[in-house]
Structures are given as C-alpha cells and as structure tokens.
Amino acid sequence: MKSKRNSIFKRTIIPIASGKGGVGKSFLAANLGTALAELGKTVIVADLDFGGSNLHTFLGINNIHPGIGDFLRARTSRLEDLVLPTGQNKLFFLAGDVRSPFLANMHHAQKMRLIYNLKQLDCEYLILDLGSGSSYNTLDYFAMTQLGLILTTTEHTSIMNLLTFLKHFAFRVIEHSLPKNSFLEEKLRASYNRSVMEDVLTVRGLLDELATIDLNVAQIAENNWVRYRPRIVFNKCKEPDELDLINSLENTLIQNLMLRSDFFGCLFDDPTVMISLKQRKALYKVNSSSQISEDIHLLADRIIRLWKQPLRNSADLLVNNSQKLYHQRHG
Numbered sequence: 001m002k003s004k005r006n007s008i009f010k011r012t013i014i015p016i017a018s019g020k021g022g023v024g025k026s027f028l029a030a031n032l033g034t035a036l037a038e039l040g041k042t043v044i045v046a047d048l049d050f051g052g053s054n055l056h057t058f059l060g061i062n063n064i065h066p067g068i069g070d071f072l073r074a075r076t077s078r079l080e081d082l083v084l085p086t087g088q089n090k091l092f093f094l095a096g097d098v099r100s101p102f103l104a105n106m107h108h109a110q111k112m113r114l115i116y117n118l119k120q121l122d123c124e125y126l127i128l129d130l131g132s133g134s135s136y137n138t139l140d141y142f143a144m145t146q147l148g149l150i151l152t153t154t155e156h157t158s159i160m161n162l163l164t165f166l167k168h169f170a171f172r173v174i175e176h177s178l179p180k181n182s183f184l185e186e187k188l189r190a191s192y193n194r195s196v197m198e199d200v201l202t203v204r205g206l207l208d209e210l211a212t213i214d215l216n217v218a219q220i221a222e223n224n225w226v227r228y229r230p231r232i233v234f235n236k237c238k239e240p241d242e243l244d245l246i247n248s249l250e251n252t253l254i255q256n257l258m259l260r261s262d263f264f265g266c267l268f269d270d271p272t273v274m275i276s277l278k279q280r281k282a283l284y285k286v287n288s289s290s291q292i293s294e295d296i297h298l299l300a301d302r303i304i305r306l307w308k309q310p311l312r313n314s315a316d317l318l319v320n321n322s323q324k325l326y327h328q329r330h331g
C-alpha cells in the first residue's frame with residue numbers, strides 16, 4: 001500500500017484565486033476537479049470561500065454536509081473525515097462553511113490549523129476554491145504553494161483587479177519574510193498608510209524602503225517573492241483576439257510586480273454552463289462533449305503534464321493555440 005507520507009510528497013495543491021468576483025473560480029474548481037478525476041487522478045476540491053461557499057452547487061451536491069466550518073468549531077473532528085464522495089469516481093469534496101456563519105473572520109490560529117490539516121489530506125490534486133479579492137485569509141491560502149492559479153476574464157476591470165490582487169499578495173509575502181513583531185514589521189505597516197500626496201507604493205518601492213533599514217532582510221524578502229510563479233487562466237473569452245492584451249500584461253507583471261508568470265489556459269464562454277446550473281447538475285452530467293468541457297479537459301491535461309515546471313513562451317503559445325481551436329470550431 002502506498003504510504004500517506006509518499007502521496008503527500010507527490011500531491012499538487014492548486015488554489016484558484018481572482019481579483020474580481022464572478023469570473024468563474026467555483027465553476028472551474030468543480031470542473032477541473034472532474035476532468036482531472038476522469039483522467040485517472042484522485043482529486044479533492046475544497047470550498048475555502050468562507051461567507052460565500054457555493055462550490056457544492058457546481059458539483060450538483062446538496063449543501064447539508066458538515067465541512068471546514070464544523071472542523072474549526074468542533075476542535076476534535078478530523079478534516080479527512082469530512083471529505084465526501086461526489087458520485088464521480090476519484091473525485092471528492094470538502095464543504096465550506098454553509099452551516100457556520102462568520103467563518104470569513106476566522107482568527108490566525110484557526111487559519112494556521114486549517115492550512116496544516118489541508119496539507120495532510122491524502123490525494124493527488126487538492127483544488128482550493130477561494131473567495132475573490134485580497135483579504136489576508138485568501139492571500140494566505142494562495143501562498144500555500146508557489147504555483148497558484150489565477151483566473152480572470154479579459155475585461156479591463158478584471159485585469160486591473162488581478163494586478164491589485166498580485167500586488168497585495170507581494171506585500172503579504174514580504175510581510176511574512178520579516179522577523180515577527182519587529183521594528184521592520186511596524187515600518188512596513190506604516191508605509192501602507194501613505195498620504196494622498198505620495199506616489200502609490202510599488203513592490204520595488206517597498207523593498208527599497210526595507211533595504212534602507214536592513215539590507216539583509218530586504219534581500220530575503222525579495223528572494224521569497226520572486227520564487228512565486230502564478231499560472232494565469234482566462235475565462236469567458238468570446239474571441240481569441242481578446243488575448244491580444246497578454247504581452248502587455250506579462251510585461252506589467254515583470255516590471256511593476258517583479259513577477260514571472262505562466263499563461264496556462266483559455267476557456268471560452270459557453271451557454272452550457274448556465275444550463276447545467278439551472279438543472280443543478282455537474283456540467284459533465286449535462287453535456288460532457290460541450291466546448292467548455294473540451295477546454296477544461298485541455299487545461300487538465302496541460303496541468304498533469306506541465307504544472308510543476310516553468311513554461312517557456314507561454315503567452316505566445318496560448319494565443320496561437322486558442323486561435324487554432326477557435327477557427328477549428330467556427331471555420
């Protein structure tokens with residue numbers, strides 16, 4: 001029998017975040033989980049959108065089940081005992097807080113306990129459906145791995161919110177790199193409170209400010225930050241030309257946020273999604289041969305083959321592949 005320790009070592013955690021709400025995170029978490037399970041992987045999808053838990057809907061499951069809220073309130077239960085079968089082979093579900101209000105305001109010790117226990121779950125892929133925006137909790141779940149997934153549409157506001165999310169994430173990673181309760185931490189928090197006359201705080205600006213106080217710590221913080229390499233996926237695209245923004249987005253991430261990223265997938269807008277939701281059924285049960293199912297399978301396949309390594313030239317590759325696919329479908 002394979003040991004749990006061994007499987008934890010092999011397990012991939014994929015937190016799904018977005019700057020803007022409603023871009024399709026819960027939809028993707030459920031259906032990417034389904035696709036990975038269909039490709040033979042053991043998957044747990046966990047609802048970490050406290051205050052807005054609705055992942056069960058996309059899986060076609062009732063919201064009556066105990067979940068993370070119950071685990072955090074009743075300190076004795078084990079998280080792994082709350083993992084539920086979904087009716088699909090190899091796909092499991094961990095419910096959020098539908099039964100426990102106000103969990104969105106959980107305190108630090110609860111969050112650390114949850115993160116520790118999530119990392120012990122036994123599966124090949126652990127997919128985390130996060131809340132939108134950059135609350136400390138969401139940022140800390142996203143930081144559970146250096147390779148998180150960010151979902152966005154190509155709309156200007158969605159891209160702007162993505163940049164804000166990543167900037168706040170950078171500040172959080174830098175904050176975590178500082179000695180606890182130190183003068184530096186105080187200085188860092190003070191630098192967030194800028195007067196309206198000052199320039200907007202940038203990642204480079206923050207690191208430079210730190211360097212004037214402690215060069216060594218600033219270097220550690222920078223090293224910690226540049227290790228992160230988020231994977232960006234576009235959703236609800238209507239035409240491949242919308243991806244024309246990709247090169248300027250890549251440059252902005254490098255120049256303004258000192259961040260390398262990979263462009264991992266593009267999912268097209270598809271009315272099948274709405275139909276499956278109206279029927280309260282998982283998408284694969286409504287139409288497993290829809291275009292969106294095909295898009296998600298392509299993404300799942302790419303994740304299995306390429307998730308652990310940096311992609312070369314991912315922006316151009318994604319644009320070319322999406323154009324090819326679109327023209328095959330629409331002539």
Ligand SMILES: Nc1ncnc2c1ncn2[C@@H]1O[C@H](COP(=O)(O)OP(=O)(O)OP(=O)(O)O)[C@@H](O)[C@H]1O
Nearest residue numbers: 021022023024025026027132236267268269270273
């Ligand atoms: N590719 C797609 N084509 C058509 N509709 C989609 C697509 N992806 C998602 N949707 C629809 O967009 C809506 C929002 O999706 P979802 O709830 O997954 O977003 P979210 O990012 O999880 O939102 P929140 O931030 O509120 O949790 C849903 O009605 C979903 O069915």
Ligand SMILES: [Mg+2]
Nearest residue numbers: 025026027049
């Ligand atoms: Mg959601």
